[in-house]
Amino acid sequence: MLPLPALIAIGVAGLALLLLLIIRFKMQAFYALILVSILVGLAAGLPLTTIPASGDAPEQLGIIQAIIAGVGGTLGSVAVLVALGSMLGKIIELSGGAESLAGRFTKWLGPKRVGIALVIAAGVLAIPVFFDAGFIILVPIIFAFSKIAGLNPIKFGLPVAGIMLAVHVAVPPHPGIVGGSTILGADLGWVLIFSLIISIPLAVLSFWVGKVINRREFAMIEATKEMFDSFGTETPSLNAGLRDGEKAPSAFTVLGLILLPLVLIMLGTTVAPAFEAGSFWNGFLAMIGQPIFALMVAIAAAMFFLGVRRGWSQAKLGEVMESALPSAAVIILVTGAGGAFGRILTETGIGGAVAELMAGSGMPVLLAAFLISLIMRAAQGSATVAITTTAGLLLPTVAVLGLDPIHIALVAVAIGYGALGLSHVNDSGFWVVTRYLGLSVKDGLRIWTPLTTVLGIAGFLLAWLTYALIPMA
Numbered sequence: 510m511l512p513l514p515a516l517i518a519i520g521v522a523g524l525a526l527l528l529l530l531i532i533r534f535k536m537q538a539f540y541a542l543i544l545v546s547i548l549v550g551l552a553a554g555l556p557l558t559t560i561p562a563s564g565d566a567p568e569q570l571g572i573i574q575a576i577i578a579g580v581g582g583t584l585g586s587v588a589v590l591v592a593l594g595s596m597l598g599k600i601i602e603l604s605g606g607a608e609s610l611a612g613r614f615t616k617w618l619g620p621k622r623v624g625i626a627l628v629i630a631a632g633v634l635a636i637p638v639f640f641d642a643g644f645i646i647l648v649p650i651i652f653a654f655s656k657i658a659g660l661n662p663i664k665f666g667l668p669v670a671g672i673m674l675a676v677h678v679a680v681p682p683h684p685g686i687v688g689g690s691t692i693l694g695a696d697l698g699w700v701l702i703f704s705l706i707i708s709i710p711l712a713v714l715s716f717w718v719g720k721v722i723n724r725r726e727f728a729m730i731e732a733t734k735e736m737f738d739s740f741g742t743e744t745p746s747l748n749a750g751l752r753d754g755e756k757a758p759s760a761f762t763v764l765g766l767i768l769l770p771l772v773l774i775m776l777g778t779t780v781a782p783a784f785e786a787g788s789f790w791n792g793f794l795a796m797i798g799q800p801i802f803a804l805m806v807a808i809a810a811a812m813f814f815l816g817v818r819r820g821w822s823q824a825k826l827g828e829v830m831e832s833a834l835p836s837a838a839v840i841i842l843v844t845g846a847g848g849a850f851g852r853i854l855t856e857t858g859i860g861g862a863v864a865e866l867m868a869g870s871g872m873p874v875l876l877a878a879f880l881i882s883l884i885m886r887a888a889q890g891s892a893t894v895a896i897t898t899t900a901g902l903l904l905p906t907v908a909v910l911g912l913d914p915i916h917i918a919l920v921a922v923a924i925g926y927g928a929l930g931l932s933h934v935n936d937s938g939f940w941v942v943t944r945y946l947g948l949s950v951k952d953g954l955r956i957w958t959p960l961t962t963v964l965g966i967a968g969f970l971l972a973w974l975t976y977a978l979i980p981m982a
Contacts, residue, residue, distance in 0.1 A: 511554060516862035520854065520902075523549040524885075527850075527898075531889045538894050539839075542846035546576050546853040553857035575856045576849040583848025583897075587688050588841045592834060593804040594682030597811055598638040599833035600826075601766065604815040605757030607634050607646040613760030615654075623654050624665055625716060631669040632712045635676035636767050639683070641941050643673050648945050652737055662737060663727055666946045668719030671960050672712045674938060675968060678892045679704040679925035681774075682804060684837075685893035688844035689900035690921045692851050693907055697800050698778025699918035701771065704925065707971045714967055715960070722956050733947030758815050766811050773803035843893055851901015874906055875923045875976055879969040882927025890936040892928035899924045913982035922972045930965030933958050 511519070527545045530536040536544075550572035558571040570578060601607075610633060614626035627650070635643050647669060655662040681687050681701050690700050729737065777798010784791035796802060808830075816826040853859075881902060885895035900921070907920060932939050933954060943953035 511858070513862050513866075516553065516857065516859045517866060519549060519552045519857070520859040520862065522552075523859075524898075528885075528888045531891075531894075538889075538891055539842045539846045542843070542850050542894070542898075543576060546579075546846075546850045547572055549850075549859070550575065550853050550857060553859060555853070555857055570856055572853070575852050579849035579852025579901075580845040582852070583688060583691055584841065584845040585691075587684070587691050587844050587848075589801050590682050590687050590804065591684045591837050591841050591844070593801065593808060594637060594684075595639070595833035595837035596830045597766070597770075597804060597808050598642070599829055600808070600811045600815050601634075601763060602638055602642060602646055603829050604763075604819070606763035606766075606815070607638075607643070608650060609757040609760045609763055610634055611647065611650045623658065624668065624720075627651065627654070627665055628668050628672055628712055628716045632672045632676055632708060633764065633767055635673040636680055636771070637682070640674050640677035640938055643677075644670055644938075644941055645945070647673075655737075661723075661727065661729065661947070663946045663948065664719075664723050666942070667722060667956065667960065668715040670938075670942045670946075670957070671715035671719060671964055672708070674932070674961060675711045675715065675926075675929055675964050676704075676708055678896070678929045679922055679968065680708060681800060682770075684841070684844050685896035685928060686921065686925045688847055688893065689896040689924050690918070692848055692897060692900040692904055693917055693921050695917045695921040696778065696914045698774050698798060699915055700921050701774055702778065703918060703922050703972065703975060705771070707922070707926075707968050707975075710971065711964055711968055715964060718960055718963055722960065727948060727952050727956070729947030730944075730949055733944065737947065756819070758819065762814050766807055766814065769810060770800070770803035770807040773797050773806060774800055777803075843891070844897055847894060847897025847901060850898060851904055854901055855905055874903065874910060875920060875969075875973050877906075878903055878920050878923040879927040879965075882924045883930050883965065886928045886936075887931035887933070890933075892936075895928040896924050899927065915979055916976060916981060919972050919976045919979075923969050923976075926965045926968035926972060928965075929968060930962040931958060932961040 523545050526548065527541055530541040530545070531538055555572045555575065556569050559574045560569040560571075562568040607630070610630040611627055614630045615623055618626045627647070631643070631647060634647070638646070648666070651662050651666045651669060655665055677683050679686055681690070681697050681704075686700060686704070687697065689695075690697055775798070777795050781791050781794035781798060784794070797806070812826055815821075816829075821829075878899060882895050882899040885898055886892060889895070903920070903924075907917060912920070934940075934950065939953060939957060942948070942957055943950065948957065
């Protein structure tokens with residue numbers, strides 16, 4: 510094995526090359542991750558092909574075999590989860606569920622609390638629906654309420670976008686946090702519980718920070734101003750975006766479908782261990798609490814309540830579910846490539862070298878998790894790449910520390926919130942938010958980037974507090 514300084518230098522050079530390829534040369538993230546994995550393996554002296562075990566020497570994986578093992582190990586569950594989560598989100602998206610949720614929360618809280626109602630609805634909707642799609646779905650509702658109130662759409666839209674992104678980076682079944690958790694070996698049930706709990710104060714913070722930012726007026730760019738001015742002044746319809754004859758499902762139905770898999774996963778994580786291992790109830794609750802099973806149940810319920818019961822044909826239901834897969838496929842591949850990069854870092858000993866360096870520096874693992882993810886996110890823009898790369902880099906460190914399932918889950922959550930901060934021009938979400946809310950690039954960097962960073966730091970601090978308060982098992 511190479512000396513510690515050489516391994517560290519190769520690891521740093523590998524990360525720098527990865528960022529250069531993605532940022533400067535606009536290389537597709539999946540290809541860039543696999544390419545850099547090969548180059549790092551070669552530089553660190555991994556064998557070109559697998560060397561079988563002999564005597565006391567263990568088997569040494571070749572570079573390509575290590576990459577295959579990394580992709581396969583990561584995607585064993587991630588591919589299924591991301592695909593199923595995308596299907597559930599797509600059914601809710603195309604059924605009109607977002608309009609229904611926003612309308613119901615507004616009715617409950619009253620017209621004077623429209624902003625709060627939209628933030629709550631957005632936070633719930635963001636659990637199964639990807640950030641870009643979810644925000645675009647809510648834009649007509651944001652525009653409509655803004656026209657009625659005579660306000661700039663940024664007043665309602667900014668806090669809505671903030672909480673949706675916070676949920677997207679840290680709450681399963683979103684791909685980045687699922688991939689990062691899988692690489693670290695974190696229990697998705699605990700990740701879900703902690704990220705959901707932390708999301709509640711983050712929703713409050715997003716609303717409050719948005720309110721502070723919105724004390725000043727921001728000029729709307731011309732393209733958005735034309736779109737906003739031409740938007741109708743009528744109250745948002747619960748039938749918006751639906752075909753003739755279709756009605757949006759009730760908010761209670763949509764809310765129930767979103768909460769169903771979360772409740773099942775929590776039962777498996779928190780209640781199943783209370784029963785004796787091997788007993789019927791222990792096995793039953795553990796099975797229904799598996800994320801894949803929970804999502805399968807939720808999709809079956811959505812197919813019936815949002816599809817069959819509302820008159821969708823079997824053909825349309827199949828088309829809706831299939832339309833979720835192309836976008837999911839790209840994310841799945843990037844997540845798998847992140848796992849491959851992590852495996853190469855482990856096989857070469859670079860991960861162990863980083864662990865030694867961190868142990869010598871005294872930096873807490875949770876702080877390192879947040880900072881590395883934040884830097885990766887700022888450098889290349891993709892939250893999924895930032896989370897999976899950071900998880901792979903820290904895997905040996907987490908293994909050496911011997912953390913229990915709860916604290917490993919909190920490390921994964923901290924990585925997720927690192928990928929929330931510093932959203933700027935290399936992030937597709939930055940352009941979605943700024944263009945739909947009418948912000949110039951300069952104003953986007955002045956208000957959207959700080960908002961995401963404040964939310965990321967707050968989420969990390971809450972994860973760190975939880976980490977410190979819960980005793981290690």
